[in-house]
Amino acid sequence: MSFSHDGATRAEEVSCLTLESGLTVRPWEDGDDLALLEVWGDPDNAMHHQDRSLLRPSSDKPWSRTVVAEDHGVPVAAATLLRSSLHPDRLSFYAEVAPEHRRRGVAVELLNLLQSEAENCQVQSLKARCASRTAAQCFLKDNGFHKIQASRRVVVRPGALPMPDLETDQLDLEDIATGSVELSSLVTEFYNTIHTWDRSEMTVGKAQQLLLAPETGASGAVVLRDRAPGAKDRILAFAVSYTPERSEDPADVLLGWNPALEDDEAEAASQILLALLSARYPVTVEVDDAMAPLKRVTSRLIDEGQADSDFEAMIYARDF
Template sequence: MALEYRAWQEGDDLELIQLWGGPESAVAEQFRGSFRTPSDNPWNRCITVVDQGVPVAAGCVYGAALHPDRLWCYIEVAEDHRRAGIGSTLLTMLQHEAAASPSGVTALRSKVTPGTTGAAFAEATGFSTLQRSRLVVVAPGALAAPAFDDAGGPQLEEAATGSVELTRALASFYETVHAWDRADITLGRAQQLFLGDASGAGGAIVLRDKPKDDGGTIAAFAISYTQARTDDPADVLLGYDTALPPSEQQAAVASMIAMLVHQYPIQLELDDSMEALAAVVEPLLATGSARLAAPETLVVANG
């Protein structure tokens, strides 16, 4: 019997998970949550493949508010139905759906874990790597804590998560380190997604090049998304002023990390585009003072 390609329906996820089993990667687990009935607000299209009444594969495509130049897409096929052209057919159908999207955006992006079937499929269908991302745990005492004084040098201070100055620094950092996939991040969006109550932000500290009263600006900042201190690594977003000279960027990042890991470990997301952060963390990974918390992921795109 011929396969049926139809719009996603409620309950498809329960049948597909029974057939698919556990996800092959954290990326796959995350994307599985993107399947839903087609919608125009927010825009998404999801397609289910049915074999003799049983869902065996699915694909979805949807927009990304922060990165408007590409649409997210994901495809998964049951193991016993792979290498039969189902994935390629789904991709073609999703591209047709994308062409009719309100944004007019046709380029697609996805995330894959190297060595998985998803990565192999992406490569075979012409997707190329845009960015590598790693989740890194930095051990306590990995860097010696710097000395701060009140004599006009660098200053470390707490910052309110509602601070306009912090929001501006975060938005500028995010936009710069995502030049590989243009970010449309306003101050309001930065506040909502990274600093507001719904974001889970629990507190923030900033490192200034000199006291604020002397015109000091934010050289680096750290936002914690861990509400209670435990021995587990605290989840931290660390950013810095990308307008500074590279050596000063690295010095600010190193000072911030040293303070954060004085007693406890932290967990950071590190994209290769975060050059100053990578320059500080790479040697720590090489010496074992930092480790990967999960397999690396790649953002891939077909345009």
Template sequence: MAELTYRPWHAGDDQNLLQIWGDAEGPAVEQFRGELAPDADHDDTTGVVWRRCVVAEDQGIPVAAGVVYESMLHPERMWAYVEVARDHRRRGVGTELLRRLREAALLAPGGVRALRTKAGSGSTGEAFAGARGFAPLQRSRHVVVRPGTLKLPVFGDGSEEQGSQLVQDLATGSVELSDVVGRYYATVHAWDPPAPLSIGRAQQLFLSDASGAHGAVVLRAPAQSAFGAGVPAKKKGRLRAFAVSYASPIAAASQAGDDGEEPTEVFLGYNPELDSADARDAVRGLLALIAYQHPVVLEVDDSMDAVRAAVDPLLEAGLATQLGPDTLVLGD
């Protein structure tokens, strides 16, 4: 094999490389392929992130590429990704690309040096990263919960009046919802701390039209009067759990139910002010409600204790289905 040459990304490289690489090895690879792009410098006014991309050529033909870029949401590490054509693997090409990416990262703004990547469990990407000093930071799974899997709980005293006070549809633009969603996200991502999430930023990321947010259901605690049990409460009870649905379709045709209905993507979480037992009870109750008539698919990280407590027993009993292998976030 002739000695390879290395250069920055050029327009048209994506088409040439996709022909050589073939189909993506899982969702993580597909996502990273979309990040392969020309070098860019950080620009707050346009939202452009710092990025460096390197391509390896064999006799003028692109055969491999790697990219490193900053994360605006999780600024303590930069994302890194390397992919090499199958017939050029195990020849040091990926290692050389990663070396060049690390070298480029030394010049990145903000002084961030640590890297992270994402790969399917058991994939070549996980093996490559592990052999080069990356260790698992987090595991994530996509799980489908079918209708009627969980028994529908009784909310409050079971009356329609109290049920409507405890379970409510909430506008995705709600300040209250945005606040809880932002604090929940920060709590379950303490392993890779996000940048400070204002209410507006949380709304933009998770609840705006651009995010694909379609609707939200919340579970509240019973309202309590500040003047004692004998005086009617004038304020709503605090928000305990939320479920945000997204309009984007889920590619899970093989996991459709008997009626062929595709599951709806749902972001399920809770108010981080709750204690562990209350959080688990709230999440389980809301999950039973939203999956009572229609299938839902949840992204479940190992750090989401209350969501795992509701979902893991269903997986063990064969009452829920995991889509594909685990996805791992690995960091150096």
């Protein structure tokens, strides 16, 4: 049964589909986001808000299928499968069910329904993310998903790291335009390097669009340059801020390094740049397990009580 919008007959056929839970299923329609918000309530956090944005009308370019489950005409649940142009090897799965309809197998039924539709798609692997130690994590484990990555947001306190001596170390902290080709190229290479676990096809254009454009919230960037003789002023590490003004609230920062560095060099460069960024104000960085050099720095700070992990997310995958 297809959920693409190719005529009234198909739409009527889908709207008559009844799940074993007693709910009826139909394709996503305009206004469903607001109707579901009334029964779901506000999102719990930024990740939850972002995942809800995956719910959108079905499409073939990019490939996506989204369905809504109704109870006597009232939307109470929704689920989607979506193929990303950035991470093309797995379909992203997201489902949410109103509290009073949970533990009735609704999410499983929606998953199976969408997976049968995905047989027409070239990709035959799924991924989904969830907050750590939640019912969603139990759902994924119970339905054959296995963990492939973990990520956490780390808040680094002001002055948590000793200030480096840039002159002695022959280093320089330099402001750089977020539209810089040099920065965009480095961000692209860094992103692809740390996503070998979920192959990415980041390009300079996509980096500009998804990570560095003003529309993303990117408000500024700095780079740590190596000024030693023979280093050719190469960039060792970079940071992009998504917080327009510094304050007592932590600034959201994307921190990365030159993938050409050795592991210990990347760790040292990350620590120096993080020390400079958090010298006077708190900084929040998102750290995946794949970002080993930065993870070691932030893990030490957490152990020393100089940083806090305020949110942890897990990514799970399953083949058909």
